Amino acid sequence: MKNFFFIVMLLLSISLSAQEIGVRFGEVARNNVAIDGIIPTGGNRIHANISFGDNGVGLDALWDFVYEPLGQEALMWYAGFGPSASFGDDDFYLGASGEIGLEYRFSGVPIVIGADYRPTFWIVEDTDWEWGGFGLNVRWDFSAN
Numbered sequence: 001m002k003n004f005f006f007i008v009m010l011l012l013s014i015s016l017s018a019q020e021i022g023v024r025f026g027e028v029a030r031n032n033v034a035i036d037g038i039i040p041t042g043g044n045r046i047h048a049n050i051s052f053g054d055n056g057v058g059l060d061a062l063w064d065f066v067y068e069p070l071g072q073e074a075l076m077w078y079a080g081f082g083p084s085a086s087f088g089d090d091d092f093y094l095g096a097s098g099e100i101g102l103e104y105r106f107s108g109v110p111i112v113i114g115a116d117y118r119p120t121f122w123i124v125e126d127t128d129w130e131w132g133g134f135g136l137n138v139r140w141d142f143s144a145n
Helices: 002-017
Strands: 020-028 031-041 044-053 056-070 072-087 092-105 111-117 120-124 128-130 134-141
Touching (some): 031 134
Antiparallel strands (some): 020 031, 020 134, 044 056, 092 111, 120 128
């Protein structure tokens, strides 16, 4: 019950401060689907995920220190890193993830789609590299005019 309450509070806090909310399909924190959120921090951003799947619940909070246009204004690339955690029935994993990706912002429609690669180095429970981590993001942009 404590874990459920913690997850609900975390979801509410991310959704109340996020600029973009959506879903991520692909490997993320030992799972395969996640609620995806972007929280602006000046010129950078926090790319946060709460993932669900057969391995329990996962959390990622990656600081994208690079967020720049690539050619045209609507196509952006980003890179960052941050902590990852996964909570299962009897397992707890803690590690560090990196991320590099592309995203496209549609003009006239507040939708952002993106693809990224996110390898993870797990430190706690098992020390292991997870080289997968390809994902597809679809988000609603609340800041679009």
